[in-house]
Amino acid sequence: MLMAPERxxxxxxxxxxxxxxxxxxANGKLLIKQCSACGEHHFYPRPICPHCFSDKTNxxxxxGKGAIYSYSVMRRGSPVQYVIxxxxxxxxxxxxTNIVDCDLDAIRIGQAVRVVFxxxxxGPPVPMFAP
Amino acid sequence: xxxxxxxxxxxxxxxxxxKAEDKSVAQLxxxxxxxxxxxxxxxxxxxxxxxxxxxxxxxxxxxxxxxLGLKVRHVDSTDTGGSSYLVHVSxxxxxxxxxxxxxxxxxxxGRPRSxxxxxxxxxxxxxxxxxxxxxxxxxxxxxxxxxxxxxxxMHEYGTTAxxxxxxxxxxxxxxxxxPHAMLREVVTVQDVxxxxxIADPLHRLDCCVVxxxxxxxxxxxxxxxxxxxxxxxxxxxxxxAVKGQLGGKVDxxxxxxxxxxxxxxxxxxxxxxxxxxxxxxxxxxxTVLMQIEDLGFCKKGEGGRFVSDGxxxxxxxxxxxxTDGGGLCNNHPANRGGMTKVIEAVRQLRGEAHPKxxxxxxxxALAQGTGGQLGSRHGSATLIMERGE
Ligand SMILES: [Zn+2]
Numbered sequence: 001m002l003m004a005p006e007r008x009x010x011x012x013x014x015x016x017x018x019x020x021x022x023x024x025x026a027n028g029k030l031l032i033k034q035c036s037a038c039g040e041h042h043f044y045p046r047p048i049c050p051h052c053f054s055d056k057t058n059x060x061x062x063x064g065k066g067a068i069y070s071y072s073v074m075r076r077g078s079p080v081q082y083v084i085x086x087x088x089x090x091x092x093x094x095x096x097t098n099i100v101d102c103d104l105d106a107i108r109i110g111q112a113v114r115v116v117f118x119x120x121x122x123g124p125p126v127p128m129f130a131p
Numbered sequence: 132x133x134x135x136x137x138x139x140x141x142x143x144x145x146x147x148x149x150k151a152e153d154k155s156v157a158q159l160x161x162x163x164x165x166x167x168x169x170x171x172x173x174x175x176x177x178x179x180x181x182x183x184x185x186x187x188x189x190x191x192x193x194x195x196x197x198x199l200g201l202k203v204r205h206v207d208s209t210d211t212g213g214s215s216y217l218v219h220v221s222x223x224x225x226x227x228x229x230x231x232x233x234x235x236x237x238x239x240x241g242r243p244r245s246x247x248x249x250x251x252x253x254x255x256x257x258x259x260x261x262x263x264x265x266x267x268x269x270x271x272x273x274x275x276x277x278x279x280x281x282x283x284x285m286h287e288y289g290t291t292a293x294x295x296x297x298x299x300x301x302x303x304x305x306x307x308x309x310p311h312a313m314l315r316e317v318v319t320v321q322d323v324x325x326x327x328x329i330a331d332p333l334h335r336l337d338c339c340v341v342x343x344x345x346x347x348x349x350x351x352x353x354x355x356x357x358x359x360x361x362x363x364x365x366x367x368x369x370x371x372a373v374k375g376q377l378g379g380k381v382d383x384x385x386x387x388x389x390x391x392x393x394x395x396x397x398x399x400x401x402x403x404x405x406x407x408x409x410x411x412x413x414x415x416x417x418t419v420l421m422q423i424e425d426l427g428f429c430k431k432g433e434g435g436r437f438v439s440d441g442x443x444x445x446x447x448x449x450x451x452x453x454t455d456g457g458g459l460c461n462n463h464p465a466n467r468g469g470m471t472k473v474i475e476a477v478r479q480l481r482g483e484a485h486p487k488x489x490x491x492x493x494x495x496a497l498a499q500g501t502g503g504q505l506g507s508r509h510g511s512a513t514l515i516m517e518r519g520e
Contacts, residue, residue, distance in 0.1 A: 007270065009268045010253075010255075010267055010268055011268070012263070012264035012265070012267065012268050013258040013263060013264050014264065015258075015259075015264070018264055018265075022264070032379075040378070041379065042378040042379045043265075043376075043378070043379035044261070044262055044264075044265040044266075044376075044379075046261070049378075050378035051378050069283070069381065069383075070279040070280070070282045070283040070286070070383055070506075071279060071282060071331075072274075072275040072278035072279045072281075072282055072330045072331050072332075072333075073330065073331045074251065074270065074272065074274070074275050074329075074330050075327070075328045075329060075330065075331065076251065076327060076328070076329050076330075076335075077249055077250075077251025077252070077272070077274070077329060078251060078270065078272075082270055084269055084270060084271060084275045084276070084279065084330075085279070086279065086381050086383070086506075088381075092379075092380075093378075093379030093380070094376070094379055094380070094381035095265070095379065096265065096266050096269055096271065096376075096507070097269055098269050098270070109282065109283070109286045120268055126268045126269075128269075
């Protein structure tokens with residue numbers, strides 16, 4: 001079994017419109033945005049809804065559960081192997097992430113995963129997913 | 132307003148270098164501009180429109196118009212990654228049709244090979260990039276962002292690594308005849324499968340080369356084009372599109388070619404089955420497969436079967452593609468393959484491709500570009516051209 005080794009994660013650049021997301025991540029919470037005009041969730045979060053262009057967007061907490069939509073194990077050209085993936089959350093939005101704490105060779109599309117938070121170098125932690 | 136037959140491609144030049152350690156990017160731009168002017172039988176003074184993208188050094192046209200010594204009345208620096216140059220040809224045709232210029236020059240050049248660029252390096256587009264904080268920590272590089280599209284395609288439609296490998300096999304059959312190609316050895320499906328996996332499910336031979344070099348094209352008003360060397364290569368139709376993550380409704384099963392293609396076909400008044408030759412952007416084998424489906428050469432999900440058994444090889448297959456060897460074997464200057472897609476299509480329409488890969492009586496050709504990351508945000512541009520009288 002090939003466990004995904006820990007990769008040094010570059011810090012995300014935190015700005016005014018995404019600070020609540022990363023503040024919540026530091027407290028172990030995954031936030032997404034929901035629009036009160038059209039009712040749709042969106043990701044990545046923006047102040048203005050990309051679906052209907054309303055500025056009435058609110059931070060809501062995701063249950064942190066989802067399924068792998070697609071993935072790829074970076075086998076070469078990186079100091080450590082890692083798994084990039086799109087995970088579709090139960091709330092309906094799909095986010096780019098990494099799959100961690102698992103056997104690299106046992107990952108499959110459709111697999112159920114839950115959010116975990118991993119530290120970055122000098123920045124807030126970021127949400128990743130594990131089986 | 133349609134641009135159908137409102138402009139023609141009158142000059143092309145592909146830089147023969149594949150490693151330019153002793154040349155600047157600006158110099159390469161000037162060399163390809165000079166080459167295209169000589170091909171067209173024009174001089175620098177004839178140029179009154181200039182187009183370049185993010186590969187141009189400095190501040191786009193401000194730097195390059197001055198460096199090249201041009202005096203122009205129309206500039207455009209649209210950047211949609213590797214598809215930019217097909218967009219430029221379209222925009223040049225539009226500008227000519229609108230009377231904003233008569234003879235437009237488009238240049239591309241870069242030296243990623245000399246600079247040690249690789250498709251496995253995570254891409255960082257800067258702190259202000261809105262998606263950056265939500266993607267850069269996850270190591271989105273070029274290879275794995277395309278690989279996820281392949282992985283989903285396999286899951287959804289049963290596409291196999293063998294089928295993807297056929298795309299590389301076809302490109303290598305063409306590249307053997309191109310003395311400038313980086314990879315001229317004919318490979319088999321097994322060779323592709325035996326090459327190391329870079330990002331599941333893509334093998335090393337599913338990936339394009341990293342090369343230095345460049346290319347240029349010149350677009351002109353038809354009345355001017357008719358006074359230059361025959362044959363005339365008319366622009367019939369163009370389309371452009373940008374597709375991203377759709378606010379979190381990510382769908383990797385289709386690309387922006389599904390949007391740019393129909394627009395170009397409608398403007399040209401032709402259908403996919405009319406196309407005799409296609410240059411199709413080949414950053415990876417999966418890129419080709421997606422565009423072939425999205426342009427309507429086959430149904431969605433049937434691309435794997437369509438590309439198999441040599442169907443893309445000139446002389447035997449139904450859709451001869453990338454007869455110069457493409458990005459998979461020939462070159463991928465500046466990590467942007469759109470320019471060479473246009474150039475080889477023009478060669479085919481002129482009857483100037485290598486005799487071993489020349490499509491007989493080629494009268495209708497398509498060039499298709501995809502820029503950026505197929506798995507997140509990408510541009511697509513479709514260009515349909517005919518051989519005129
Ligand atoms: Zn909304």
